[in-house]
Amino acid sequence: MAGKPKLHYFDARGRMEAIRWLLAAAGAEFEEKLIESSEDLDKLRYDGSLVFQQVPMVEIDGMKLVQTRAILNYIATKYDLYGKDMKERALIDMYTEGVADLGEMIMLLPLCPPDQKNTKLTLIRERATNCYLPAFENVLKSHRQDYLVGNKLSKADIHLVELLYYVEELDPSLLANFPLLKGLKTRVSNLPAVKKFLQPGSQRKLPGGEKSLERARKIFKF
Amino acid sequence: MAGKPTLHYFNGRGRMECIRWLLAAAGVEFEEKFIEKPEDLDKLKNDGSLMFQQVPMVEIDGMKLVQTRAILNYIATKYNLYGKDMKERALIDMYSEGVADLGEMIMHFPLCPPAEKDAKLTLIREKTTNRYLPAFENVLKSHGQDYLVGNKLSRADIHLVELLYYVEELDPSLLANFPLLKALKARVSSLLAVKKFLQPGSQRKPPMDEKIIKVKKVFRF
Numbered sequence: 001m002a003g004k005p006k007l008h009y010f011d012a013r014g015r016m017e018a019i020r021w022l023l024a025a026a027g028a029e030f031e032e033k034l035i036e037s038s039e040d041l042d043k044l045r046y047d048g049s050l051v052f053q054q055v056p057m058v059e060i061d062g063m064k065l066v067q068t069r070a071i072l073n074y075i076a077t078k079y080d081l082y083g084k085d086m087k088e089r090a091l092i093d094m095y096t097e098g099v100a101d102l103g104e105m106i107m108l109l110p111l112c113p114p115d116q117k118n119t120k121l122t123l124i125r126e127r128a129t130n131c132y133l134p135a136f137e138n139v140l141k142s143h144r145q146d147y148l149v150g151n152k153l154s155k156a157d158i159h160l161v162e163l164l165y166y167v168e169e170l171d172p173s174l175l176a177n178f179p180l181l182k183g184l185k186t187r188v189s190n191l192p193a194v195k196k197f198l199q200p201g202s203q204r205k206l207p208g209g210e211k212s213l214e215r216a217r218k219i220f221k222f
Numbered sequence: 223m224a225g226k227p228t229l230h231y232f233n234g235r236g237r238m239e240c241i242r243w244l245l246a247a248a249g250v251e252f253e254e255k256f257i258e259k260p261e262d263l264d265k266l267k268n269d270g271s272l273m274f275q276q277v278p279m280v281e282i283d284g285m286k287l288v289q290t291r292a293i294l295n296y297i298a299t300k301y302n303l304y305g306k307d308m309k310e311r312a313l314i315d316m317y318s319e320g321v322a323d324l325g326e327m328i329m330h331f332p333l334c335p336p337a338e339k340d341a342k343l344t345l346i347r348e349k350t351t352n353r354y355l356p357a358f359e360n361v362l363k364s365h366g367q368d369y370l371v372g373n374k375l376s377r378a379d380i381h382l383v384e385l386l387y388y389v390e391e392l393d394p395s396l397l398a399n400f401p402l403l404k405a406l407k408a409r410v411s412s413l414l415a416v417k418k419f420l421q422p423g424s425q426r427k428p429p430m431d432e433k434i435i436k437v438k439k440v441f442r443f
Contacts, residue, residue, distance in 0.1 A: 051357050052320050063312060069291070070315035077308045086299045090285060093292035098274050135273050 004028075005060040005075075008044060010035045010219055012212050013205045014107070015068050016056045018159060020204065022072055024197035025158045025188075026079035032203065038219050072096075076155040083150055091149045095136065095156040099163050102132045106166050110213055125174065128167055133178050136160055140180035146187060153188070161188040169207060227252045227282040230266060235427045236329070237290050238278045240381060242426065244294060246419035247380045247410075248301035254425065294318075298377040310372045317358070317370055317378040321385050324354045328388050332430050347396065350389055355400050358382055362402035368409060375413070383410040391429060 005023065009016035011034045023030050035041050035055065045053050049064050057066045061078075065071045076082040076092075083089045105124050112120045136148070145151045148160065164185045167174050175182055188194055197204055208216070216222075227245065231238035233256045245252050257263050257277065267275050271286050279288045283300075287293045298304040298314075305311045327346050334342045358370070367373045370382065386407045389396050397404055410416055419426055 051316060052323070053353055061309070063309065065312055065316060067316045067319035069319055070312055073315050074308060074312040077311070086296060087283070087285065089299070090287055090292055090296040093295050094273060094287060094289045097289035097291055101274070131275055 005030045005058055007032045008035065008049075008057040008059070009055050010216060011205070012208045012216060014056075014216070017205055018068065018103075018162060019056060019058065019071055019075070021162045021197070022075050022081070022155060022158055024203065025153075025191065025194050026075065026081060027193040028075075028079060030203070035219060036215075038221065041219055072155065081153065081155045081158070083154055084152075088150045088154075092154050092156045095139070095148055096159050098132055098135060099156075099159045102128060103159075103163050103166065106163075106170065110208065121170075125171070128174050133167075133174070133181060137178045137180050140184060147184070153191070157184065157188055158194075161185050161194075226250070227280055229254045230257065230271075230279040230281070231277050232257045233427070234430055236278075239427055240325070240384060241278060241280065241290065241293055241297070243384045243419070244297050244303070244377055244380055246425065247375075247413070247416050248297065248303060249415040250297075250301065252425070294377065303375065303377040303380070305372055305376055306374075310376075313371045314376050314378045317361070318381050320354060320357060321378075321381045324349060325381075325385050325388065328385075328392065331392075343392075346392070350396050355389075355396070355403060359400045359402050362406060369406075375410070379406065379410055380416075383407050383416075 005028065007016060007019065007030055009032070020030070035044070041055070044050050044055070044057065050057055051064075051066050054066060056068055056071060057064055058071045059065075060071075060074065065074060073082070083092050102124075105120070105127065109117070109120055109124065139148055143151075147153050148156045160181075161184060164175065164181060175185075189198060196202060227250065229238060229241065229252055231254070233254075242252070257266070263277070266272050266277070266279065272279055273286075273288050276288060278290055278293060279286055280293045281287075282293075282296065287296060295304070305314050324346075327342075327349065331339075331342055331346065361370055365373075369375050370378045382403075383406060386397065386403060397407075411420060418424060
């Protein structure tokens with residue numbers, strides 16, 4: 001199992017950021033090969049590195065893994081962030097998927113046609129405030145432990161805290177009535193590996209802007 | 223671990239069908255509680271049964287699980303359809319997610335506005351023929367074994383075969399140039415539990431029709 005995992009993606013958050021967060025939180029160093037043009041993407045496709053012609057792709061332990069969830073599940077298992085048994089894994093999966101649903105809405109917002117943006121934003125606020133954030137706050141309230149599942153840090157906590165940063169970027173007031181979530185965010189952010197990742201100069205990616213979106217459109221042709 | 227799993231969903235395929243297929247292929251009997259009117263869904267929401275106010279929800283082993291992938295992962299682990307180690311699991315996940323991506327396009331197709339239908343269908347055909355089916359055909363070609371991963375039936379085979387039935391429903395000619403996939407479909411379909419599920423009168427659900435599309439719109443599925 002020699003060498004660090006190598007991440008193939010373009011220079012932005014997109015679907016790779018959750019993987020960067022998880023590796024970083026696990027204390028696993030990784031390399032990044034950035035896709036900067038559509039030719040870079042074509043090269044990966046032609047040499048058979050991408051099972052479904054798509055990125056993210058992560059080279060890890062002799063495999064070229066694609067599909068975000070496949071990659072995340074492998075990393076979580078490898079670094080013991082996936083609970084102690086199948087029932088804990090079920091809870092972790094359930095929470096992770098909820099995070100992914102809200103995260104997807106937020107991630108796709110910049111791609112939304114301008115005339116639909118306000119409607120989309122209102123929906124995101126509503127779902128965050130009335131569905132997702134209360135659901136996670138209630139989990140923490142139900143057992144009063146430091147982490148979502150099994151009184152131990154798992155991928156569910158890392159994915160949720162990453163999401164809370166994005167919710168905060170959208171509108172800090174959205175977190176106002178969720179003290180336990182704020183507590184979790186602080187707690188996880190103070191873990192040495194996460195603290196390091198949150199500092200400037202780390203491999204964490206900043207929010208894209210118009211320029212980043214344009215570059216993505218050119219590379220991925222959408 | 224008393225009692226059969228209970229599936230909460232409306233009486234149609236939607237996001238529950240792959241769960242029905244997996245349970246059936248595992249030889250597991252299950253019960254279904256159908257959501258037939260908005261009050262049924264409200265009741266589930268109000269009694270705290272739905273963590274994110276959504277179905278599918280499956281009651282299994284004392285848990286009320288939501289989120290399709292959480293449910294599928296649990297069932298696959300429980301019934302030994304998830305490979306023998308983490309590397310096999312990675313391959314199974316990778317293939318399952320590919321199946322899900324194409325499956326999602328096909329699932330949403332009936333809900334597509336009429337003006338966009340032709341373009342959507344063309345896209346589905348293109349992705350099926352040039353991206354997804356070749357990928358899976360190549361996996362089988364690469365090792366020449368009967369199943370996608372580890373020479374043993376796994377959830378990846380079940381999800382893929384289910385998808386192949388939907389591709390065939392869309393257009394049988396799409397499977398024409400994929401002999402290994404056709405063989406996998408035949409092989410998995412002849413397994414006793416799957417054969418039973420494929421027969422009329424099983425809990426397998428038919429394709430959506432206009433009535434169901436209206437129901438889905440009401441529930442905002």
